[in-house]
Amino acid sequence: xxxxxxGLSTAGGVGLDVDETGWELRSAVRVVPPARPxxxxxxxxxxxxxxxxxxxxxxxxxxxxxYVSSISAGEHGYNCRTNNNRPCGGLRGAPxxxxxxxxxxxxxxxxxxxxxxxLRVEVEEGGDLVGALDGAPESADAxxxxxxxxxxxxxxxxxxxxxxxxxxxxxxxxxxxx
Amino acid sequence: MLAVQLAGLLGSAPAGVxxxxxxxxxxxxxxxxxxxxxxxxxxxxxGALAASLAASPLGAAARxxxxxITAGSVSEEHLAVLAGGRAALLGAxxxxxxxxxxxxxxxxxxxxxxxxxxQREDLLGGCRAWLHELALTGWRGVDHDLVSSADRTxxxxxxxxxxxxxxxxxxGLAAELRASCPVATAERIPVRRWADLWSRALLLSxxxxxxxxAEPAERVSGRLLVLGVDVHEHDTAVQAQVHxxxxxxxxxxxxxxxxxxxxxxxxxxxxxxxxxxxxxxxVLLRALAERRVLEISDMPLxxxxxxxxxxxxxxxxxxxxxxxxxxxxxxxxxxxAVPPLERHPVRIxxxxxxxxxxxxxxxxxxxxxxxxxxxxxxxxxxxxxxxELVAASSACIGLVRWDAGRWKAQPLAVRxxxxxxxxxxxxxxxxxxxxxxxxxxxxxxxxxxxxxxxERAGRLLRK
Numbered sequence: 001x002x003x004x005x006x007g008l009s010t011a012g013g014v015g016l017d018v019d020e021t022g023w024e025l026r027s028a029v030r031v032v033p034p035a036r037p038x039x040x041x042x043x044x045x046x047x048x049x050x051x052x053x054x055x056x057x058x059x060x061x062x063x064x065x066x067y068v069s070s071i072s073a074g075e076h077g078y079n080c081r082t083n084n085n086r087p088c089g090g091l092r093g094a095p096x097x098x099x100x101x102x103x104x105x106x107x108x109x110x111x112x113x114x115x116x117x118x119l120r121v122e123v124e125e126g127g128d129l130v131g132a133l134d135g136a137p138e139s140a141d142a143x144x145x146x147x148x149x150x151x152x153x154x155x156x157x158x159x160x161x162x163x164x165x166x167x168x169x170x171x172x173x174x175x176x177x178x
Numbered sequence: 179m180l181a182v183q184l185a186g187l188l189g190s191a192p193a194g195v196x197x198x199x200x201x202x203x204x205x206x207x208x209x210x211x212x213x214x215x216x217x218x219x220x221x222x223x224x225g226a227l228a229a230s231l232a233a234s235p236l237g238a239a240a241r242x243x244x245x246x247i248t249a250g251s252v253s254e255e256h257l258a259v260l261a262g263g264r265a266a267l268l269g270a271x272x273x274x275x276x277x278x279x280x281x282x283x284x285x286x287x288x289x290x291x292x293x294x295x296x297q298r299e300d301l302l303g304g305c306r307a308w309l310h311e312l313a314l315t316g317w318r319g320v321d322h323d324l325v326s327s328a329d330r331t332x333x334x335x336x337x338x339x340x341x342x343x344x345x346x347x348x349x350g351l352a353a354e355l356r357a358s359c360p361v362a363t364a365e366r367i368p369v370r371r372w373a374d375l376w377s378r379a380l381l382l383s384x385x386x387x388x389x390x391x392a393e394p395a396e397r398v399s400g401r402l403l404v405l406g407v408d409v410h411e412h413d414t415a416v417q418a419q420v421h422x423x424x425x426x427x428x429x430x431x432x433x434x435x436x437x438x439x440x441x442x443x444x445x446x447x448x449x450x451x452x453x454x455x456x457x458x459x460x461v462l463l464r465a466l467a468e469r470r471v472l473e474i475s476d477m478p479l480x481x482x483x484x485x486x487x488x489x490x491x492x493x494x495x496x497x498x499x500x501x502x503x504x505x506x507x508x509x510x511x512x513x514x515a516v517p518p519l520e521r522h523p524v525r526i527x528x529x530x531x532x533x534x535x536x537x538x539x540x541x542x543x544x545x546x547x548x549x550x551x552x553x554x555x556x557x558x559x560x561x562x563x564x565x566e567l568v569a570a571s572s573a574c575i576g577l578v579r580w581d582a583g584r585w586k587a588q589p590l591a592v593r594x595x596x597x598x599x600x601x602x603x604x605x606x607x608x609x610x611x612x613x614x615x616x617x618x619x620x621x622x623x624x625x626x627x628x629x630x631x632x633e634r635a636g637r638l639l640r641k
Contacts, residue, residue, distance in 0.1 A: 024368065031357065032354050032413060034445070039625045058634075064637055083638075109445075109446065150639060151333065153631060154639065156628075158337075159339065160441035160442070163438070164419070165440050167343055170347075170375060170524055172410060172558075174557070
């Protein structure tokens with residue numbers, strides 16, 4: 001029923017009527033499928049951006065420490081560092097538990113097909129996505145991802161408004177995320 | 179909406195809509211490929227757009243803009259003129275459609291007589307520069323770097339409450355572009371939509387921010403009788419827009435009014451959890467959840483029909499059934515004029531009561547001899563309405579909308595029969611938290627997203 005629009009339509013994308021004729025001529029279509037609800041405690045932040053699956057994983061032992069983990073699309077180079085930019089001790093030639101947690105939560109949030117398509121990895125339905133990756137450790141700057149996470153959090157600090165935002169008529173809430 | 183009114187609406191397609199939209203499409207196509215890569219055909223399409231504006235105040239400027247652009251000089255000012263011309267065409271389409279709908283419904287509407295609002299300090303240069311870059315590149319040329327280059331601009335806009343409109347719009351557009359990167363290899367592009375968002379953003383970001391300035395307001399008191407809630411949402415914003423009938427104290431005509439409360443959010447806060455972000459408006463939320471009348475005193479009402487909500491100036495009163503409000507008061511209520519810049523078909527969202535219909539194929543209501551599609555893509559995840567419930571309904575309060583040549587009805591509340599029992603559901607029913615045990619359980623499973631992220635923000639942000 002739903003055709004992929006190069007990595008932006010997805011599994012579970014009910015309501016993304018990209019197949020409908022005249023889609024290009026419609027004003028109010030939802031292009032980005034809404035994220036699906038998941039527990040945020042372990043992995044508070046996941047995103048598919050800048051050619052990477054990247055995010056932030058809470059440390060299991062230290063409440064004020066987080067790990068910044070990323071996997072690049074195509075090459076599947078991976079990296080995991082603390083927010084102070086120290087390498088993760090668990091990263092010994094294979095993805096650490098933080099990277100596994102990152103992938104698991106990304107699959108919950110975006111659906112397995114969208115994650116696989118973004119990373120450009122072939123994986124059977126229900127297959128192990130991390131196992132299908134064939135990259136090597138790469139050096140990536142944790143600071144960039146961490147600052148994107150802080151920017152993400154800062155949305156919760158923006159005061160609300162009671163002035164109308166008529167532009168939001170282009171962005172209907174759709175019933176997918178429930 | 180009666181069968182005869184629906185027949186009137188569907189039977190009176192205004193003249194010239196298709197022609198106007200064809201001209202708009204010419205502009206939208208130029209945005210796909212980029213204004214630096216216009217071939218003769220696309221240049222001619224822009225020329226046709228300018229020619230259609232010849233008799234308007236934009237005529238001379240539009241002709242000059244197309245001459246310069248086709249000669250290879252694509253300045254911000256030229257693009258702004260064409261964006262204005264595109265908006266004028268869509269504004270005319272909006273006016274014709276809304277007039278047809280008003281005529282069919284027998285709905286009276288106020289006239290826009292307000293002067294242009296005063297100018298204000300300019301903070302929008304970065305916004306214009308990014309939009310200019312997008313237009314030069316075209317959607318097909320958009321990559322991660324070009325999308326990310328808007329981040330700082332969006333952050334600075336979000337910090338200024340008066341510039342929330344361009345901030346929320348730009349943020350929504352950037353998120354869609356980011357998800358579609360690299361656009362060069364995308365199978366399909368939402369051509370009309372992105373051109374809409376780009377054009378509106380460019381108009382909102384004209385020097386002085388005049389387009390974002392508040393409209394003139396009057397002060398009103400009285401009873402506000404809720405019809406229903408429309409919910410708008412993208413990854414980083416949510417808005418609950420309440421449609422209601424205002425009964426001014428001391429007599430006076432009933433008027434249609436809207437209340438809009440919005441807040442920034444993140445993508446992982448979705449579904450019923452979004453109501454928690456709106457907890458600063460407890461009186462409003464209680465009135466929605468418990469279906470009560472709102473008594474308001476001395477609250478600003480903008481000329482476009484938007485009440486600027488002040489929770490402390492409101493009290494939730496006795497229970498009030500929205501279906502009764504719709505049946506008794508909706509037909510005679512005065513509809514507000516539409517602010518000039520908001521005139522676009524996407525903005526048409528007229529509340530109606532539709533009764534005694536049957537639903538065919540789950541998504542099309544039949545009323546008398548005519549049918550109207552139900553917009554099941556606009557059932558919000560924060561409320562109890564589902565496609566199944568709508569399919570089982572025989573009465574609804576809805577918004578009449580129009581997109582790409584088709585009228586649709588977006589249900590805000592339904593009365594249905596499920597298992598031989600009457601059921602009633604409204605979009606705002608869960609404003610104080612979900613009442614469906616299954617949804618409560620699902621929410622408990624995923625934990626309190628808002629609390630988790632606030633804890634993380636508290637620990638990490640202020641270092």
